[in-house]
Amino acid sequence: MSETIMVAGGAGYIGSHMVHQLLKTGYDVVIVDNLSTGHRQAVNPQARFYEGDTRDIQFLKQVFAQEPIQAIIHMDAFSIVPESVGDPLKYFDNNVIGMIKLLEIMQQYDVKYLIFSSTAATFGQPQQSPITEQTPQQPINPYGVSKLMMEQMMHWVDQAYGIKSVALRYFNAAGALADGSIGEDHNPETHLIPIILKTAMGQQDTLKIYGNDYQTPDGTNVRDYVHVTDLAQAHILALKYLQAGNPSTAFNLGSNQGFSVQEIIQAARKVTQKAIPAEIAPRRGGDPDILIADSSRAKSILGWQPQYTDIQAIIKTAWTWKQKHPQGYQS
Numbered sequence: 001m002s003e004t005i006m007v008a009g010g011a012g013y014i015g016s017h018m019v020h021q022l023l024k025t026g027y028d029v030v031i032v033d034n035l036s037t038g039h040r041q042a043v044n045p046q047a048r049f050y051e052g053d054t055r056d057i058q059f060l061k062q063v064f065a066q067e068p069i070q071a072i073i074h075m076d077a078f079s080i081v082p083e084s085v086g087d088p089l090k091y092f093d094n095n096v097i098g099m100i101k102l103l104e105i106m107q108q109y110d111v112k113y114l115i116f117s118s119t120a121a122t123f124g125q126p127q128q129s130p131i132t133e134q135t136p137q138q139p140i141n142p143y144g145v146s147k148l149m150m151e152q153m154m155h156w157v158d159q160a161y162g163i164k165s166v167a168l169r170y171f172n173a174a175g176a177l178a179d180g181s182i183g184e185d186h187n188p189e190t191h192l193i194p195i196i197l198k199t200a201m202g203q204q205d206t207l208k209i210y211g212n213d214y215q216t217p218d219g220t221n222v223r224d225y226v227h228v229t230d231l232a233q234a235h236i237l238a239l240k241y242l243q244a245g246n247p248s249t250a251f252n253l254g255s256n257q258g259f260s261v262q263e264i265i266q267a268a269r270k271v272t273q274k275a276i277p278a279e280i281a282p283r284r285g286g287d288p289d290i291l292i293a294d295s296s297r298a299k300s301i302l303g304w305q306p307q308y309t310d311i312q313a314i315i316k317t318a319w320t321w322k323q324k325h326p327q328g329y330q331s
């Protein structure tokens with residue numbers, strides 16, 4: 001019998017790719033999602049879907065009473081940096097309380113393995129680049145703080161109850177399944193690549209570049225873009241790592257390459273063959289200058305081998321999704 005894995009947030013952008021990858025690998029999948037930022041249409045029909053909120057322990061009990069869940073992949077959270085700066089309590093409420101309730105249910109139902117979507121935002125404005133797992137975590141926005149608190153809870157519940165976990169600190173998730181059947185659709189969209197592609201499609205006139213006075217070669221923020229299916233694969237490897245009896249830990253997941261906002265726009269112009277008008281706008285709140293991952297530990301310990309190493313190839317998958325779904329999901 002195949003193992004049953006719960007994907008919390010499985011109707012979201014990264015979650016829907018996670019579900020696809022698990023099903024393709026032969027796992028049995030349960031999705032829990034309240035559709036607050038996810039989409040019904042992104043729910044894979046081969047998985048069993050329970051619509052509800054992870055902060056609702058009665059709802060979680062109903063799910064766990066019915067499903068033989070052996071591990072949780074915890075992707076449900078709010079994750080927009082500038083929004084978290086304006087409304088920190090929204091982030092502490094959803095992210096931190098959601099984690100407490102998921103850990104409670106794991107303890108009650110003796111579920112031993114947790115793989116968690118953490119983030120580069122836990123590092124804040126790091127003093128070193130690229131960022132390793134040894135780099136101090138000093139978040140500079142409420143989103144990053146909420147994720148660091150969640151990582152810290154995982155440490156203590158391992159000590160107390162033996163719940164084993166891996167925190168995967170993604171850098172900037174990008175791209176879509178190569179066939180363009182699922183992809184990124186947030187409303188409002190705040191992420192750079194989908195907004196660039198909206199502009200390429202003519203759905204907005206001009207792309208705003210949030211600041212060109214950062215401490216970077218061209219003054220615009222530098223980020224490390226990692227393909228969403230490569231991220232999904234890392235979770236399966238992390239689960240196997242825990243099931244082999246290895247200790248709880250964290251890994252940084254990125255491409256080890258940094259691209260400025262200007263460089264991403266240039267790459268997208270090449271992929272789409274569109275002009276993509278852009279203008280400099282004031283800084284957005286909470287953006288660190290440069291975030292680049294050192295993912296060598298994930299490669300050596302998990303055997304993670306990202307398939308996408310070229311930024312244009314990553315953008316091309318997002319463009320395929322956008323061309324097939326110009327208005328995103330219908331529901």
Ligand SMILES: NC(=O)c1ccc[n+]([C@@H]2O[C@H](COP(=O)([O-])OP(=O)(O)OC[C@H]3O[C@@H](n4cnc5c(N)ncnc54)[C@H](O)[C@@H]3O)[C@@H](O)[C@H]2O)c1
Binds near residue numbers: 037
């Ligand atoms: N997108 C990135 O670049 C990035 C980078 C680092 C980390 N992450 C993390 O990865 C995870 C997934 O990100 P995403 O971009 O796919 O976001 P997303 O908003 O597309 O997906 C999150 C999903 O969780 C669901 N959800 C949120 N709160 C919930 C709750 N309380 N109960 C049930 N369902 C809930 C939403 O409806 C949505 O389907 C998040 O935890 C995010 O913090 C994302």
Ligand SMILES: O=c1ccn([C@@H]2O[C@H](COP(=O)(O)OP(=O)(O)O[C@H]3O[C@H](CO)[C@H](O)[C@H](O)[C@H]3O)[C@@H](O)[C@H]2O)c(=O)[nH]1
Binds near residue numbers: 080210
């Ligand atoms: O219209 C836009 C949108 C974004 N940007 C810039 O593009 C860069 C990337 O911004 P995104 O919003 O795409 O991504 P973030 O780096 O803010 O954050 C993302 O990656 C982080 C990890 O690095 C977090 O985990 C978070 O969940 C996820 O949203 C930033 O410098 C931002 O200022 C623009 O200039 N114009």
